[in-house]
Amino acid sequence: MTKAISIALLVGGIVLLYFGGQAFNSVSSDVSRVFTGSPSNKAIMLIVGGVVATLAGITGIALSRPKR
Template identity: 80%
Template sequence: MTKAISIALIVGGIVLLYFGGQAFNSVSSDVSRVLTGSPTNKAIMLIVSGVIATVAGLTGVAVSGRKK
């Protein structure tokens, strides 16, 4: 994985985490938590995707940095 792709994954992951946090704190997610006990699927998927993308990007940066 090149460094540019890794950095793009980190940035994309952070953006997904931001929007996931916004979705998690939204009114629809609050209603879903009251009725079902869990936040909306959209909020969960955005947060999980953000974590995966950020970890993949950080791993890519660490691996590409050690090869030099």
């Protein structure tokens, strides 16, 4: 059960990183970068969420014990 959750976190994290990259390179993020000097909040939150979920999934897979 734990391994399935870890795999789901890993896949979800990778998906969030993909969409975060797309949002980072979007027109709205470029406009935000012109006025504030940083990308849009949506892009930042997607990338941070993707990193956290991916790391949690990798950690869960690495620490899961194989069934005997």
